[in-house]
Amino acid sequence: MNQIKTELIVSEDGSHTLYVPELDEHYHSVHGAIRESEHVYIKAGLLHINRPTVNILEIGFGTGLNALLTRVHAHDKHIRYQTVEKYPINNHLAEKINYGTTLGQPEFFKALHASDWNQWQPLTPNFELLKWEGDFRDLTPQAPIDLVYFDAFGPDKHPDLWCNEVFNKINQLMTPGATLVTYCAKGSVRRMLNTCDFETERLPGPPHKREMLRATKK
Known part of the structure; x- marks a missing residue:
């Protein structure tokens, strides 16, 4: 399992984020990890989709925060959640992150990280998870996709993921009218x-x- 060195820090809303010294980059905003993810991926993404079953693809599983927030805000939606991560964090580090207790979902958050890679895992009756370990460019997630959380490190850190090749591949997996959301506005x-x-x-x-x-998607 590929890993990168990280440091656990507390963001402004009290939720954790990880800092990567090698890249001088944080996994989430230091101004509030949960606050940022709810704004970008839940309010602008999940709550924008009016379908009983939502097929989600996340680029950058990271700490599992977006998956956890999706579970919290899905309500009666059935979620099929695929996520890609080239550098998974280990379970020991995941156990230190406070999202599960903060959001009242400690067991679900633990299950997100403990679940096996590269195969579907039914975590609840309404939430199925498939974690892909590796580089998105070398993988073929399963279509159809209704919603994409594009949460990779920024284009100045990982330009190989912010390119036409990747966005074309994502587009081909998506249903007509499907949505992609990202924090980046460059x-x-x-x-x-x-x-x-x-x-x-x-x-x-x-x-x-x-x-x-x-x-x-047009």
């Missing part, structure tokens, strides 16, 4: 999404960030 990323058959819109960003992007 003009270059927006132009790439437009080139790859998406319609894009800038939305207000989470605290301390002016904008984010939501894209819809």
